[in-house]
Amino acid sequence: MNALAATNRNFRLASRLLGLDSKLEKSLLIPFREIKVECTIPKDDGTLATYVGFRIQHDNARGPMKGGIRYHPEVEPDEVNALAQLMTWKTAVADIPYGGAKGGIGCNPRDLSKSELERLTRVFTQKIHDLIGIHTDVPAPDMGTNAQTMAWILDEYSKFHGHSPAVVTGKPIDLGGSLGREAATGRGVVYATEALLAEYGKSIKGMTFGIQGFGNVGSWASRLIHEKGGKVIAVSDITGALKNTNGIDIPELLKHKEATGSLKSFNGGDSMDPNELLVHECDVLIPCALGGVLNRENAADVKAKFIIEAANHPTDPEADEILSKKGVIILPDIYANAGGVTVSYFEWVQNIQGFMWDEEKVNQELKKYMTKAFHNIKNMCQSHDCNLRMGAFTLGVNRVARATILRGWEA
Ligand SMILES: NC(=O)C1=CN([C@@H]2O[C@H](COP(=O)(O)OP(=O)(O)OC[C@H]3O[C@@H](n4cnc5c(N)ncnc54)[C@H](OP(=O)(O)O)[C@@H]3O)[C@@H](O)[C@H]2O)C=CC1
Numbered sequence: 130m131n132a133l134a135a136t137n138r139n140f141r142l143a144s145r146l147l148g149l150d151s152k153l154e155k156s157l158l159i160p161f162r163e164i165k166v167e168c169t170i171p172k173d174d175g176t177l178a179t180y181v182g183f184r185i186q187h188d189n190a191r192g193p194m195k196g197g198i199r200y201h202p203e204v205e206p207d208e209v210n211a212l213a214q215l216m217t218w219k220t221a222v223a224d225i226p227y228g229g230a231k232g233g234i235g236c237n238p239r240d241l242s243k244s245e246l247e248r249l250t251r252v253f254t255q256k257i258h259d260l261i262g263i264h265t266d267v268p269a270p271d272m273g274t275n276a277q278t279m280a281w282i283l284d285e286y287s288k289f290h291g292h293s294p295a296v297v298t299g300k301p302i303d304l305g306g307s308l309g310r311e312a313a314t315g316r317g318v319v320y321a322t323e324a325l326l327a328e329y330g331k332s333i334k335g336m337t338f339g340i341q342g343f344g345n346v347g348s349w350a351s352r353l354i355h356e357k358g359g360k361v362i363a364v365s366d367i368t369g370a371l372k373n374t375n376g377i378d379i380p381e382l383l384k385h386k387e388a389t390g391s392l393k394s395f396n397g398g399d400s401m402d403p404n405e406l407l408v409h410e411c412d413v414l415i416p417c418a419l420g421g422v423l424n425r426e427n428a429a430d431v432k433a434k435f436i437i438e439a440a441n442h443p444t445d446p447e448a449d450e451i452l453s454k455k456g457v458i459i460l461p462d463i464y465a466n467a468g469g470v471t472v473s474y475f476e477w478v479q480n481i482q483g484f485m486w487d488e489e490k491v492n493q494e495l496k497k498y499m500t501k502a503f504h505n506i507k508n509m510c511q512s513h514d515c516n517l518r519m520g521a522f523t524l525g526v527n528r529v530a531r532a533t534i535l536r537g538w539e540a
């Protein structure tokens with residue numbers, strides 16, 4: 130099932146549990162605005178190259194639309210649409226005053242030089258600058274983009290609208306970024322994992338973890354789990370996968386990845402088939418890369434007892450069903466990875482106030498938001514007799530539906 134069909138399905142199940150009116154259900158599903166732009170840039174060798182960029186603004190009932198920008202070869206409208214919708218429910222689950230959006234450019238950032246990436250980002254910003262803004266739509270990093278990408282967007286946007294640090298989050302600290310934002314998604318994943326494990330009388334210390342993806346989210350989650358005494362026994366990136374039953378030395382692996390750009394040839398573990406990672410023996414599996422990686426092909430073979438969805442929509446509905454029959458507990462993406470957008474909200478607040486928080490305050494507030502959201506989800510699970518995914522969806526959808534009704538959608 131494609132990402133949009135899967136996301137719509139989860140939304141509809143939640144809508145039925147909540148007993149939403151069918152007209153309201155339809156209005157919540159259809160995106161507010163879909164933007165598709167052509168981005169042509171000169172390559173370093175003087176030839177021209179054209180890429181297609183998207184920004185899908187899903188809903189703004191609860192506040193400005195918010196969500197990352199992804200640079201990846203698989204960026205296409207249905208995927209971006211699904212990711213934008215997930216942002217709407219995620220910001221509502223986190224209880225931060227935003228709606229949802231997502232954007233992306235179909236490109237392979239690994240094949241572009243830094244100056245090509247800068248030109249592409251600036252052209253994309255020129256095409257969408259009048260449709261984003263501090264109180265309308267605030268982009269942030271996602272797969273294949275980072276603080277530098279946000280700096281280029283900020284600079285290009287400011288040429289049209291004056292200096293506007295709050296138009297993007299996940300910026301470099303020197304341009305008004307928040308302390309703690311870079312680590313925030315991984316840190317939020319760890320707070321979410323702690324909240325879940327505590328329900329089962331367990332903690333991170335001594336448990337074994339398999340982590341797919343070693344970029345921003347995967348590397349920070351690995352580092353913090355390692356610091357808390359968890360054993361990361363398998364990791365992967367696009368170049369390959371690595372296992373060590375005694376636990377991988379994550380600080381050493383981080384140095385190796387920084388130096389070589391890949392996990393390959395690290396001598397603190399044995400290499401393994403990357404497809405093996407998802408079905409490797411471990412207590413907790415954390416997908417931190419692409420969507421749809423857990424599907425009917427591999428779900429029956431998953432050995433983990435807990436899955437923490439750090440990536441967006443890593444589990445397709447068929448896998449969801451198979452895994453739940455096996456008794457695997459899944460902490461859903463719209464909660465598990467909400468730490469990133471939560472600290473993006475703190476960054477936006479700091480920019481608007483013109484006052485910087487210290488990192489301790491950022492992390493303390495993040496923990497408060499993640500813990501509160503977990504308990505709110507549990508309450509929805511009890512009220513609707515449903516699993517954690519439906520607990521999170523009903524929580525988010527209900528908040529957006531209430532805001533929509535209060536604003537007078539029937540008028
Ligand atoms: N950044 C954020 O704040 C947030 C991100 N997310 C989600 O988390 C996920 C990861 O995002 P982020 O860490 O920012 O992205 P990055 O681009 O920083 O990292 C992505 C990682 O995934 C790896 N990867 C890509 N394709 C594969 C593959 N086929 N198999 C195994 N590994 C692969 C990459 O490998 P390599 O290192 O070799 O390139 C890289 O390690 C995405 O689903 C994103 O939407 C969710 C919330 C917020």
Ligand SMILES: O=C(O)CCC(=O)C(=O)O
Pocket residue numbers: 195196197198219267268269270271298299441466467469470471473
């Ligand atoms: O920080 C943000 O605004 C968005 C992060 C994001 O894209 C996501 O949560 O998937």
